[in-house]
Amino acid sequence: MLKLHYHPLSTYSRRVRIALIEKRIGAELIEVDMVQRAHRGPEYLALNPYGRVPTLVEDGFVLYESTAILEYLESTHPEPALVPADARGRALVAMHMKLCDIQLARQTGIIIFPKRFLPRERWDEGAMAQAKKEIEQHLAILERQLAGRQYLVGDRYGLAEVCYTPFVEFFPLMEITPPPAVAAWCARQLERPSARETKPAV
Numbered sequence: 001m002l003k004l005h006y007h008p009l010s011t012y013s014r015r016v017r018i019a020l021i022e023k024r025i026g027a028e029l030i031e032v033d034m035v036q037r038a039h040r041g042p043e044y045l046a047l048n049p050y051g052r053v054p055t056l057v058e059d060g061f062v063l064y065e066s067t068a069i070l071e072y073l074e075s076t077h078p079e080p081a082l083v084p085a086d087a088r089g090r091a092l093v094a095m096h097m098k099l100c101d102i103q104l105a106r107q108t109g110i111i112i113f114p115k116r117f118l119p120r121e122r123w124d125e126g127a128m129a130q131a132k133k134e135i136e137q138h139l140a141i142l143e144r145q146l147a148g149r150q151y152l153v154g155d156r157y158g159l160a161e162v163c164y165t166p167f168v169e170f171f172p173l174m175e176i177t178p179p180p181a182v183a184a185w186c187a188r189q190l191e192r193p194s195a196r197e198t199k200p201a202v
């Protein structure tokens, strides 16, 4: 039985929960009590020495880093497929997953962590403004790539979208208005049952 150590408010954990639902994979969800700092306790650090969620465990095999977990689930449960069959399609998915992390996820964390969890006097407004600018530049690139398309790779929803969904959820909180093709693509992701079921409370 698969076990997923996660937190309901964690964007990276949400990627894996979305993939589990999309691929109809049964897993035991184990909530890590991050408020009580359980992710920094010896038991959890023995699983994931970085003290972050998500972590997947299957029969003693331990895996962390959400994109690695998504790729593992794709290899072990290939149907329904969330990546194309051909090498170029798969490589493009890998490219978009990586770009999601370095051009959007990191910057989103800089803005939404303080907005969700810190009092305003502790916000680093300069860093938040810079992160917002970088996100807007990234969205301008995605807008060109999504012109006339429904999804980033091929004509089907896939792992690239799974990676983006938890982060595009926060555009309103970040006061970011995506350009039209990106906005339509975000709506397509967020209306899926897998996104609705995993939507965080804050």
Ligand SMILES: N[C@@H](CCC(=O)N[C@@H](CS)C(=O)NCC(=O)O)C(=O)O
Pocket (backbone or CB within 6 Å): 009, 010, 011, 012, 013, 039, 051, 052, 053, 054, 064, 065, 066, 067
């Ligand atoms: N690159 C990691 C990022 C995981 C991550 O940063 N998770 C956050 C929650 S969304 C976390 O556990 N933060 C706790 C900490 O860094 O102390 C992944 O893709 O899984």
